[in-house]
Amino acid sequence: MLKVGKPERAxxxxxxxxxxxxxxxxxxxxPVRSGTVTFATHVIGALxxxxxxxxxxxxxxxxIGAGQKKxxxxxxxxxxxxxxLGMHIETRDVSVKWK
Known part of the structure; x- marks a missing residue:
């Protein structure tokens, strides 16, 4: 089982x-040998x-080996x-598929 942490933005x-x-x-x-990470990035307006x-x-x-963290x-x-101008992005959601 692969647990995914909350995305930290900078x-x-x-x-x-x-x-x-x-x-x-x-x-x-x-071990988790391969997979993909999908980011859901929101475009946020000035208001x-x-x-x-x-x-x-x-x-x-x-x-990622058994019991390991990356x-x-x-x-x-x-x-x-x-x-x-006046807008920004926020990557709020992350999903993962792995093998």
Whole structure:
């Protein structure tokens, strides 16, 4: 079983990007050998309105041995034109598929 931590967000150089750190803990008895991480990034307007959710996928930092924990930071970006001045992004949700 692979447990996924809450995404920790940090600002990046551009308003359409942010650095997202996620911790993974393998609580099962076998190693996790491969998989994908899907980020759900929300485009937020100046008044707090959630305008869109954009998904992006990266490779899981595998292998993760039985009982081990791994942490990785990704630069998560959306197309610049989706984030006009006064808007920002927030990567709120992370899902994982693994083998």
């Amino acid at each position: 600002a990046a150089d551009d308003r359409w990007c942010e650095k997202v750190t996620v911790a993974f803990r393998n609580t099962g008895g076998a 707090g309105v959630d305008w869109a959710t954009i998904e992006s996928t990266e490779k899981l930092p595998a292998p 942490e990785k930071t990704w630069s998560v970006c959306v197309d610049a034109w989706r984030v006009p």
